[in-house]
Amino acid sequence: MYIKRTSYLRYSLLRDFTLWFLSVSLLLRLVFFIWQYDDVSWNILNFLKTILIGLFFDIGTISFIVFPAVIYYTIIPNKWIGTLADKILIRFFIFLTVFLLVLVFFAEITFWDEFRTRFNFIAVDYLIYTHEVVANVEESYPLPLLLGGALIITSLVILTFSRRKSFKNAFRSPAKSSIRIAILSVTLLTLVCFTAFVSNAEAEWSQNRYNSEISKSGIYSFFAAFRNNQMKYSEFYTAIDKNKAFKIVRKKLSGSHVSFTGKYPSIHRRIIDTAKVPQKYNVVFILVESLSGSFMREFGNEQNITPFMDSLAQKSIFFENIFATGTRTVRGMEAVTLSIPPTPGQSIVKRPENQDLYTVANVFKSKKYECNFFYGGDGYFDNMNAYFGGNGFTIYDRGRGSVLSDKIKTVRNNIAGNEVTFENAWGICDQDIYNKMLTVADEQYKNGSSFFNFIMTTSNHRPYTYPSGKIDIPSGTSREGAVKYTDYALRAFFSSASKKAWYNNTVFVIIGDHCASSAGKDAIDVANYHIPAMIVNLPQTLNQKNSKLCSQIDIFPTLFALLGWDYNSNFFGQDVLANSFEERAFVGTYRKLGLMKNNKVVILSDQKKQAIYKWNKADNSLQELPMDIAFLEETIAWYQTADYLFTNKLLK
Structure with a gap:
C-alpha cells in the first residue's frame, strides 16, 4: 500500500502545477467576464458553458505544457530520482515554466485590453516582429514592474509548492512502471485528441462573441492561429x-x-x-x-x-x-x-x-x-x-x-x-x-x-x-x-x-x-468598421457629402x-x-x-x-x-x- 502511494507521490509536483494552471486560467476567465460585464451573457447556462468549455481547452493546453515533464518522469530510472541532477533539472524548469506562464497571463490581460480577444493571428505576427512589439511594451507599460511582479508571483507559487511538500515528495518517491505508462498514455491520448479532433473554432459556440472568446485558452488559441493564418477559401x-x-x-x-x-x-x-x-x-x-x-x-x-x-x-x-x-x-x-x-x-x-x-x-x-x-x-x-x-x-x-x-x-x-x-x-x-x-x-x-x-x-x-x-x-x-x-x-x-x-x-x-x-x-461588430474618408483639393464644385x-x-x-x-x-x-x-x-x-x-x-x-x-x-x-x-x-x-x-x- 505504501509503495503504491509513494509511486503517485512522484507526480505530486506535476499535479499541483496542473491545478495551479487550471485555477489561474479560471480566475483569468472570471476577470474577463467582469471586465465585459455589460456585454457578456450572464444567463446561468451560458455562464456555465463558458466556464466548462474553457476548462476543456485548458486541460488540452496543460497537457501540451506538461508533456516534456511526463516524458522525463517516464524514462528516468528510479535510482536517479532525488539526485542532485534530478533536483536541479526539475527546480529550474518548474521555476522557468511558472515564470513564463505568469508573463503569458499578464500578456493576455494587455492583449485583451487592446483587442478584446484571446490570442489570435495578431499575437502570431507580434512574435515575428519582436523589436516593435518589445519597444511598444516598454513604452506602454511599466516593464520593470511587470517583470518584478512576475518574479514575485513565481516565487510565491514555488513557495506554495514547497510548503505542500510537492518537491520533497517528487524527489524521494519512486514510481512504478505501470503508473508511469498510465500517466504517459493518458497525457499522450489527450494530446492526440486535441491535435487531431479538436479545433479552436469549437470554442466559438455562442452568438455572443465575448462568451466564445472567454471560453478559449489563450495559449491554445495562439498556436491554433499559428497553424491557420492562411486559409484556402474552398477548404x-x-x-x-x-x-x-x-x-x-x-x-x-x-x-x-x-x-x-x-x-x-x-x-x-x-x-x-x-x-x-x-x-x-x-x-x-x-x-x-x-x-x-x-x-x-x-x-x-x-x-x-x-x-x-x-x-x-x-x-x-x-x-x-x-x-x-x-x-x-x-x-x-x-x-x-x-x-x-x-x-x-x-x-x-x-x-x-x-x-x-x-x-x-x-x-x-x-x-x-x-x-x-x-x-x-x-x-x-x-x-x-x-x-x-x-x-x-x-x-x-x-x-x-x-x-x-x-x-x-x-x-x-x-x-x-x-x-x-x-x-x-x-x-x-x-x-x-x-x-x-x-x-x-x-x-x-x-x-x-x-x-x-x-x-x-x-x-x-x-x-x-x-x-x-x-x-x-x-x-x-x-x-x-x-x-x-x-x-x-x-x-x-x-x-x-x-x-x-x-x-x-x-x-x-x-x-x-x-x-x-x-x-x-x-x-x-459593424459599427467598429466605420471610418472617415475624404478627397481634398479638387475643384470646389465637386465638393459634397456622400452618404452611399x-x-x-x-x-x-x-x-x-x-x-x-x-x-x-x-x-x-x-x-x-x-x-x-x-x-x-x-x-x-x-x-x-x-x-x-x-x-x-x-x-x-x-x-x-x-x-x-x-x-x-x-x-x-x-x-x-x-x-x-x-x-x-x-x-x-x-x-x-x-x-x-x-x-x-x-x-x-
Whole structure:
C-alpha cells in the first residue's frame, strides 16, 4: 500500500502545477467576464458553458505544457530520482515554466485590453516582429514592474509548492512502471485528441462573441492561429460553381463604361470615361492609423479631437458611410491598393507570391507617375516593404539598406536621423513623415515628375506618444491625445503643403486604415468598421457629402473616375459617385467574411457556416434572420472569386 502511494507521490509536483494552471486560467476567465460585464451573457447556462468549455481547452493546453515533464518522469530510472541532477533539472524548469506562464497571463490581460480577444493571428505576427512589439511594451507599460511582479508571483507559487511538500515528495518517491505508462498514455491520448479532433473554432459556440472568446485558452488559441493564418477559401468556406460566382461578380461590375477583356475566370476589364476631360493631378494618399469614424465631431464625437479633419469634411468630397474591410493596417493597405475584398487568413500584403500584382500603382504608372511609399517605422514590419517594393513603389522608411532583396530591385531610402524630431516604438511622428514627403515632392516637382505618394502614419497607436507642446493633452496618456495630435499634424502638413508650387495641382486623399477597436459581442461588430474618408483639393464644385454605403476598395476607382481616366482594371471596387453604383460594403476578420447591404449583413464563417443578420445601427446589434439565398450567393461570389484570382496568380 505504501509503495503504491509513494509511486503517485512522484507526480505530486506535476499535479499541483496542473491545478495551479487550471485555477489561474479560471480566475483569468472570471476577470474577463467582469471586465465585459455589460456585454457578456450572464444567463446561468451560458455562464456555465463558458466556464466548462474553457476548462476543456485548458486541460488540452496543460497537457501540451506538461508533456516534456511526463516524458522525463517516464524514462528516468528510479535510482536517479532525488539526485542532485534530478533536483536541479526539475527546480529550474518548474521555476522557468511558472515564470513564463505568469508573463503569458499578464500578456493576455494587455492583449485583451487592446483587442478584446484571446490570442489570435495578431499575437502570431507580434512574435515575428519582436523589436516593435518589445519597444511598444516598454513604452506602454511599466516593464520593470511587470517583470518584478512576475518574479514575485513565481516565487510565491514555488513557495506554495514547497510548503505542500510537492518537491520533497517528487524527489524521494519512486514510481512504478505501470503508473508511469498510465500517466504517459493518458497525457499522450489527450494530446492526440486535441491535435487531431479538436479545433479552436469549437470554442466559438455562442452568438455572443465575448462568451466564445472567454471560453478559449489563450495559449491554445495562439498556436491554433499559428497553424491557420492562411486559409484556402474552398477548404473552409461555402462555395458555389466557379463560373456562376464569376458571372454574379461580372454582372455587379458591368456598366455602360465597362468593357470586359478577359474570359472566365476573370474580371479584367477596360474602364472608359467619355464624359470628362482627363486630368493629371499629383496624388498624395494618406492612410491614417486607427482612424475610427467615431473620433470625429462629424459623426457625433463631442471631445473636439479632430477639428481640422472636421473642417476638411466641409470642403471636400466626404464619404459619410464608408467601411474598412478589416481590423489591421495590412488589410487597409490590401483594400486600397488591390481594390479587393478581404481574403480569409492573412492579408495579401503578408503572403508569399504577392509581387507583381496589378495594383493602383500600375494605373498611375500607365499615366507616367512616380510611385512612392512613406512609412515612419521599419517597413520590414508586416512585410510592407516587400509588398510595396514588389509592386512598383520606391520605399522611404526608417529601416536600413538600399535594396530589399535579389528579387525586389526597388530602391529603399532610409529616413536619416537628422530628419527626425520624435520617434517611438512604431516609428517617427506624423509631422516628420509628412515633412519627408514634402521634401521628396519638392524634388519630384523640380524634376517635372507627376507623383503618387502613399503615406502610412503611425502616431495614433499605443503607446500614444508624440512631441510635447503640440496639443493640450500630455503625450502618452490616452488614445484621445494620439488622435488629437494626428489631427494637429495633418493641419501642419496642409499648412506647409499649401505654400508649395505643386499644391494647386495636387489631390489629397485621407482615409482610415481600420478603426481603433473592432471588438464587440457580435461575430462582426459593424459599427467598429466605420471610418472617415475624404478627397481634398479638387475643384470646389465637386465638393459634397456622400452618404452611399461603400467600402475602402472603392476609394481609388472613385478617384480615377473623378480624374476622368481610362484604365485597365482588375479591381473589385467601383465609382461610388456614379448613379449606377450599388451600395454595399465588405467587412471581415481573418476568419469571418461579411457583405453588408442596406441594414442586412451576411457573414461567412470557416467550417462552411453562414448566417444573415439585420443590423440595428442605433444600438449596433445583429438580429439573425432567415437566410436569403440570393444575398448569400452574392456574398459567396465576391469572396470566392477574390480568393480564386489571388491563389491562382490571376492578379499578376
